Amino acid sequence: MNKNFVNFHILISHSPSCLNRDDMNMQKSAIFGGKRRVRVSSQSLKRAMRTSEYYQVHFPEVSIRTRQLELLGKELTQLAPKIDEKWISKSIELFSSKVIDDSDDGVESDEESTQKKIAVAPWSVSEFKTFCALVQEIYESDLNEKDYESLKKAIEKEGKRKATAKKPKLSDDEVKDIFLAKIVKRELKERTEAMVKACGRTTDIALSGRMATSGLMTNVDGALAVAHSITTHAVDADIDWFTAVDDLQEIGSGHLDTQEFSSGVFYRYASLNLQQLQKNLGDASREQALEVAAHVLHMLATEVPSAKQQSFAAHNLADLALVCFSDQPLSLVNAFEDPVKETGNGFRRPSINELHDHWQKLAVGFDLDDSCAEFVLEDVEVPKGISAVESLSALKQWVQNNGED
Template sequence: MNKPTLFVEVHILQSLPPSNVNRDDSGTPKQAVYGGARRARVSSQAWKRATRTEYAKHVPDADRATRTKRIATLLAQRLARPVAKGGAGLPDEQADRLAAALLEPLGITKSAKKDDQSAYLLFFGRKQLDALVKLLEGKAAELAALPDADLKSEVGKLNVVQTLSTGHPAEVALFGRMVADLPALNVDASVQVAHALSTHAVRTEFDYYTAVDDENTDDHGAGMIGTVEFNSSTLYRYAVLGVHQLRDNLTDAEETRRTAVRFVDAFARSMPTGHQNTFAHRTLPHLVLLTVRTDQPVNLVSAYEEPVTGVTGLATESVVRLADELKAVGETWGDQPLRTLATYTTEGDKITEVFGASLPFPALLDSLDALVGQWLTDLQITSTEAAQAGAR
């Protein structure tokens, strides 16, 4: 029997003014050729980072994840804390030594350039570090006093890998983790994010700017001269959340429901911050469309394979194109979403027919909350019935 699946797809149309939110190594706004036309592009990595930052605004710091090369330093800091504050009360030198020993089973080696950093980034929860300290069961000082060989032997008896393989924070459950040297630590991502593309062709422009030296009264020349590249665009953004995978990663239905809703909220409101102070480009979407499927995700970027020309406005035409594409996919493939929820400002009978009536964004999130909650309840009932049938 195939495992039940539920995909929540997020389709967003959002217009950015002159901006450079995600640049390449030469400072040029990232681009891609699609449908034979050059498009503005914002990488999936940039928008995932922005989404994580937005998500974190509503999560207690202790429940957050961090991606860092400084796991040994963070663990040593916890070991050096007083016992009353959840630490082990070790002197700094002993804390550093014990932290290194605890992390040795993970294959974490020091960076060749910086002794206080590991060779690669590791994505983990702050609570998982606290769990490592609890593994010691108050024996931290005793372990730290052992010779190297005995310390390694005793630490090898602890479930270090298991501790970092369970109790994942929501951010790790959403975006996953890959550790090539230790597959046991891998976490399959429940979210996939596409590179955002402009629905139309774009051209990079240059802002020539000068800065005045306020204390220079001798001449009228500029204190500094420079240029910055930019473009403006209406972007199609797409992400898909596998609720079933999120449930597996978190192991808790209630937390899965909350995390699914928070992710959609954070993804819709997020914005990469490249040159934010220069362009103040933060906007909100024209359209947030959720399509819920139980078979497979469908990215609708093909709606813009032929670039939008903007005869009646780029945003409006982009919304209409998306409605046409969603309808065409359903009619051609027989691939209709289980449910469609949308928040939009564009008017039109066709749009309402395909997307349904526009909901205020908080109401859209409430509807998603109820939908995911019901699916998880049904899943639990089905699992219970299957278990009972197998026991007969």
């Protein structure tokens, strides 16, 4: 059984909290089924997973997300002490410069002479070490005959060019520096496999992907799709009116404010493309990808965003974790399009029942042959076609066993 997609379905109940806020300092929400639901964004959940202690233990290398390349250079100097600081600085310079384009004349245009605006992006230390080694190799090596002749032509062309106020003449060394930078880009294209393999050591990039913000950055298609989690039921939020007492002020308080909060049962959904993950990890085996999948399951079932936790302490674990090996990504969120109703026994059990009922309808209606297993805290009847396991650890082992009991 080698189905390519692993679909994760999590139900997790949170006591009064405010786990994810918008620009107005209100809880993030969404309208679904015509009713307001409290929402936790996928970005918030992924960051909680990426910065968790569990992640640090099982995936030692975490990406550095920044647009401040000067600060990145200082960080890399500490993380990669064996690399000469000169080559770290040169690599940062190449990433942030516009001189590297698809032209072959080796001389920058007026527009290219400015620094490139870099968006916030995840950087891999392993990838950067590989890139620094490439830069050092090219800048310290002798040019081959073809490149040497091309450089001579570029220097001659620059020597004949008329200088302007905006663009003064470049020295021979400056022309050579630009020329070598373009060789770096050319070589980078030929060594894509090595760069992807180095980048794959940073598992969060392999999972979430990366949109290239520089001509030198490796573009990575994400293997893990994570949905915004929403409550299975409609929510009317409460408002906490609070004060900050000033111990040295006799009358009144030092600060007054309000904070929206609520509680509810949230449905989390994520889908993992195993083949894409194997590629992103540098052509890893399916077994290696399944090990990562098991860790993803653990984090989806246990990690909670940190917002306002000192005020609400909504540290809760999953009530249900259902995993299916499938031929396609498949969310079960429509189980809750008609909001779950509270009938005197809370929302957890009816949410579990609605999830099971919707899964059964899809399995029958579309002749699904998914391999599914589930860990659930409540004493409920598990539908035929879903294997019941006793613990999250057992479910993780089932994932690592390729969906086989």
